[in-house]
Amino acid sequence: MTDQRPNPDELLERVQREEQKARRGKLKLFFGACAGVGKTFAMLSTAHMLKQQGTDVMVGLVETHGRADTAELLEGLEILPPKKLEYRGKQLTEFDLDAALQRKPAVLIVDELAHTNVTGSRHDKRWQDVQELLDAGIDVLTTVNVQHLESLNDIVGQITGIRVWETIPDTVFDHADEVTVVDLPADELLQRLKEGKVYIPDQAERAIQNFFRKGNLIALRELALRRTADRVDAQMREYREDKSIRGMWQAKERLLVCVGPGPDAEKLIRSAARLAGNLHADWIAAYVETPRLQRLPQETRDRILKILRLAQELGAETTTLTGEDAALSLFSYARSRNVSKLVVGKTSRPGWRRRFSIPLAEELSLMASDVDVYVVGHEPAGKATPTGETVDFGSSALSEKHRSRNWGYLVAVAICALGTAMAMHLMNYLELTNIIMLYLLSVMLIAFRFGRGPAILSSVLSVAAFDFFFVPPKFTFAVSDTQYILTFAVMLAVALTISQLTANMRYQARVATLREQRAKALYEMARELGAALQPEQILEIANRHLQGVFMAETAILLPDLSEKIAPPPPREGQPPRGMALDTAIAQWVFDHQQAAGFGTNTLSGSSAYYLPLKAPIRPRGVLALAPSNPRLIFVPEQHRLLETFASQIALALERVHFVDVAQGALLKIESERLRNSLLTAISHDLRTPLTALVGLASTLEADANLPEHSRELAEAMHEQAVRMSNLVNNLLDMARLQSGEVQLNRQWHVLEEIVGSALRSLRHAIANHDIKVSLETSLPLIYVDSVLIERVLCNLIENATKYTPPGSQIRIGAETLDRELRVTVTDNGPGLPQDMIETVFEKFTRVQKESATPGVGLGLAICKAIVQAHRGRIWAENTDEGGARFTFTLPLLDAPPVQEPDETFEEIADKTTPKQ
Numbered sequence: 001m002t003d004q005r006p007n008p009d010e011l012l013e014r015v016q017r018e019e020q021k022a023r024r025g026k027l028k029l030f031f032g033a034c035a036g037v038g039k040t041f042a043m044l045s046t047a048h049m050l051k052q053q054g055t056d057v058m059v060g061l062v063e064t065h066g067r068a069d070t071a072e073l074l075e076g077l078e079i080l081p082p083k084k085l086e087y088r089g090k091q092l093t094e095f096d097l098d099a100a101l102q103r104k105p106a107v108l109i110v111d112e113l114a115h116t117n118v119t120g121s122r123h124d125k126r127w128q129d130v131q132e133l134l135d136a137g138i139d140v141l142t143t144v145n146v147q148h149l150e151s152l153n154d155i156v157g158q159i160t161g162i163r164v165w166e167t168i169p170d171t172v173f174d175h176a177d178e179v180t181v182v183d184l185p186a187d188e189l190l191q192r193l194k195e196g197k198v199y200i201p202d203q204a205e206r207a208i209q210n211f212f213r214k215g216n217l218i219a220l221r222e223l224a225l226r227r228t229a230d231r232v233d234a235q236m237r238e239y240r241e242d243k244s245i246r247g248m249w250q251a252k253e254r255l256l257v258c259v260g261p262g263p264d265a266e267k268l269i270r271s272a273a274r275l276a277g278n279l280h281a282d283w284i285a286a287y288v289e290t291p292r293l294q295r296l297p298q299e300t301r302d303r304i305l306k307i308l309r310l311a312q313e314l315g316a317e318t319t320t321l322t323g324e325d326a327a328l329s330l331f332s333y334a335r336s337r338n339v340s341k342l343v344v345g346k347t348s349r350p351g352w353r354r355r356f357s358i359p360l361a362e363e364l365s366l367m368a369s370d371v372d373v374y375v376v377g378h379e380p381a382g383k384a385t386p387t388g389e390t391v392d393f394g395s396s397a398l399s400e401k402h403r404s405r406n407w408g409y410l411v412a413v414a415i416c417a418l419g420t421a422m423a424m425h426l427m428n429y430l431e432l433t434n435i436i437m438l439y440l441l442s443v444m445l446i447a448f449r450f451g452r453g454p455a456i457l458s459s460v461l462s463v464a465a466f467d468f469f470f471v472p473p474k475f476t477f478a479v480s481d482t483q484y485i486l487t488f489a490v491m492l493a494v495a496l497t498i499s500q501l502t503a504n505m506r507y508q509a510r511v512a513t514l515r516e517q518r519a520k521a522l523y524e525m526a527r528e529l530g531a532a533l534q535p536e537q538i539l540e541i542a543n544r545h546l547q548g549v550f551m552a553e554t555a556i557l558l559p560d561l562s563e564k565i566a567p568p569p570p571r572e573g574q575p576p577r578g579m580a581l582d583t584a585i586a587q588w589v590f591d592h593q594q595a596a597g598f599g600t601n602t603l604s605g606s607s608a609y610y611l612p613l614k615a616p617i618r619p620r621g622v623l624a625l626a627p628s629n630p631r632l633i634f635v636p637e638q639h640r641l642l643e644t645f646a647s648q649i650a651l652a653l654e655r656v657h658f659v660d661v662a663q664g665a666l667l668k669i670e671s672e673r674l675r676n677s678l679l680t681a682i683s684h685d686l687r688t689p690l691t692a693l694v695g696l697a698s699t700l701e702a703d704a705n706l707p708e709h710s711r712e713l714a715e716a717m718h719e720q721a722v723r724m725s726n727l728v729n730n731l732l733d734m735a736r737l738q739s740g741e742v743q744l745n746r747q748w749h750v751l752e753e754i755v756g757s758a759l760r761s762l763r764h765a766i767a768n769h770d771i772k773v774s775l776e777t778s779l780p781l782i783y784v785d786s787v788l789i790e791r792v793l794c795n796l797i798e799n800a801t802k803y804t805p806p807g808s809q810i811r812i813g814a815e816t817l818d819r820e821l822r823v824t825v826t827d828n829g830p831g832l833p834q835d836m837i838e839t840v841f842e843k844f845t846r847v848q849k850e851s852a853t854p855g856v857g858l859g860l861a862i863c864k865a866i867v868q869a870h871r872g873r874i875w876a877e878n879t880d881e882g883g884a885r886f887t888f889t890l891p892l893l894d895a896p897p898v899q900e901p902d903e904t905f906e907e908i909a910d911k912t913t914p915k916q
Contacts, residue, residue: 408450
């Protein structure tokens with residue numbers, strides 16, 4: 001009876017998966033073949049239905065493309081205001097992710113999932129915005145066309161001649177909670193185009209002539225329906241796994257073809273490929289390696305590997321199964337993959353063997369009554385295989401033929417003769433039954449030591465020797481008593497059974513030993529890799545184990561920072577490698593993530609076999625092996641072991657990489673904390689004497705009796721003291737901002753007043769520059785800490801004066817855009833180096849490190865910290881006319897209502913003016 005209990009690990013994984021789904025929002029995709037089929041219309045209709053049910057529905061973004069019926073459906077739905085972004089001098093609207101997260105409706109509508117966001121948005125793609133919404137627990141309704149799926153993008157390009165560059169990963173589609181196919185026949189869609197319901201007339205006419213040709217639309221419909229069917233099939237298999245359903249559900253055609261070592265294997269594969277093509281079905285090529293097939297010669301096993309590679313080239317998924325019974329292994333695998341049709345070759349066995357064994361097709365038919373079994377006829381007997389050999393699939397004589405000259409046969413004859421001689425000396429002391437035991441013992445020893453063939457020979461020789469030397473009449477094969485015939489038959493049967501069982505046990509013990517050696521090698525390497533802390537240690541451990549297990553020269557090639565494969569460094573204390581490494585092949589393997597070189601169909605002329613090192617995050621390098629014996633690499637068991645070794649090496653390299661990243665981040669955090677503490681301490685100790693120095697210098701400067709020369713010295717001393725005081729204040733402010741000690745004193749202010757105050761405090765610094773202030777009229781009140789925002793403006797303006805020559809113009813502007821205030825400080829100086837635009841706001845960063853311009857590079861860092869504390873953004877860019885522009889934004893809030901006074905100004909004036 002089959003154990004139907006579920007696996008505890010699978011149950012735990014299922015529970016964790018369901019908990020994660022419960023926390024995330026649900027994604028519903030409206031999927032279509034192309035534009036115009038009605039995806040947006042169906043999505044908005046669903047939104048109205050949800051709203052009628054009392055669900056909090058909000059429209060994040062919908063593209064109507066000028067369609068009146070779509071625009072009408074937006075009426076009655078709450079619409080999120082779009083965010084306006086400036087791109088290349090133009091104002092563009094985008095989906096406002098932050099506003100959606102703050103509003104957090106139950107269901108949000110976000111149209112066109114594959115859309116590419118404008119530069120400056122948080123994410124490059126809209127599907128990434130949707131992922132963040134789902135993580136926040138918001139359900140999302142969205143639309144996507146079949147040409148936007150990454151896996152089908154090139155196919156659609158070949159069909160239509162137009163390549164769409166906005167794509168989404170297939171995993172987003174596959175992991176959607178619900179997919180609704182919105183379909184429309186090609187003729188109806190073309191009619192909608194002509195009526196102007198999809199595009200305006202001029203665009204519609206061009207579309208009909210290019211993308212929207214009838215043949216294209218039919219092909220796209222088929223792709224969309226098939227891709228949806230694939231997704232539903234995956235969901236069905238997942239449901240069957242969750243519910244532990246064992247029976248076959250033939251909801252979708254899937255073929256499984258059994259590959260054997262016979263001469264008809266290639267014909268079988270091609271027949272299965274044609275059948276799968278006719279049925280438009282997925283298909284799998286499986287090779288079942290039973291103990292009998294594992295004794296096949298190397299040439300035959302190599303041919304099986306070639307047949308499996310041929311199946312892959314023809315579009316099949318390939319797998320290698322192991323088991324004692326080929327039919328049972330195939331049936332179990334077919335049931336797990338929900339296979340609807342089995343394809344096997346016709347068994348080519350002699351008539352006498354067919355009487356004592358059931359053909360594979362019949363066994364499968366009896367086991368899987370709900371699966372169709374197709375039998376493909378084999379080539380005529382004796383026809384040569386592609387390698388020039390004639391192979392009998394069912395006969396074990398193939399393996400025995402290659403063992404015919406084994407010394408085991410000679411030893412079997414010798415042991416039988418020796419046993420006969422010993423029995424003749426002991427015949428006066430032993431009964432005939434005991435002599436039979438001696439012969440059976442010799443058969444068992446021979447089977448255990450030399451295998452099945454010598455044991456069978458020993459069984460036959462033992463029966464013949466017993467009859468000739470010990471059964472009367474002796475020294476003849478005649479039998480005086482017919483009962484001895486039964487004795488001979490039983491003795492032969494027992495001897496053959498013992499030889500068969502012993503040989504099987506010997507073979508299974510050898511296989512178990514090999515598997516234990518592989519497992520031990522994998523365990524030892526994994527244990528050592530787990531303790532490695534440097535990439536060099538990983539390379540040394542991996543090379544040592546690979547050379548010992550696979551008897552090959554090995555090398556591990558790692559990429560540099562530009563993703564280019566570099567030759568491996570020479571190993572310390574070892575002679576130079578004898579293998580010829582081709583970095584061009586290694587680079588191809590790294591880029592395409594496919595094996596190449598010796599023993600493959602790609603660049604097979606190489607003397608080395610190249611295997612990619614695949615890790616979960618990204619590829620980590622290439623493993624190269626020059627085998628002394630290809631069998632140690634390419635037989636299925638060894639190749640699986642090699643791939644496992646490669647995975648372990650890749651995981652170890654990735655682990656060490658992220659350990660370095662974590663250590664670097666920790667070191668940076670600690671150094672930042674120490675630096676902030678030091679800055680705070682130094683700033684406090686310097687602030688008091690500097691304040692006194694500024695006061696003394698100011699007093700001297702104000703003394704009217706001071707000579708002119710001394711006055712100039714006092715002014716210079718006062719200027720430098722103020723500069724030093726500002727520097728110390730910047731250090732102290734930076735430390736306080738980093739530690740989070742600054743509490744914003746927010747009040748409602750007018751921006752014009754803050755700008756004017758900043759310019760007054762910088763009157764000496766801007767004396768030699770042309771300052772232009774251009775503020776948008778009717779700017780709203782802003783809710784900010786005016787002292788800190790004034791500091792931002794002072795630092796930006798002062799920074800512009802430092803890096804522009806005297807007489808340069810500095811423009812200060814402000815405008816409102818999409819619920820935020822945008823303030824700019826622009827100069828016409830040399831601008832910023834391109835490589836420093838992103839890093840200019842980091843602490844202690846200066847554009848010209850060796851410049852005589854005073855400063856330590858903290859002003860812009862303080863600006864960034866202050867703006868971020870106000871929940872704004874700040875960035876730098878170069879203008880088209882030359883010069884640099886610094887921009888920061890502040891969120892706009894609803895200003896408090898202004899209370900009207902009880903009395904007008906004129907009434908108050910009348911009361912306070914004395915009467916004449």
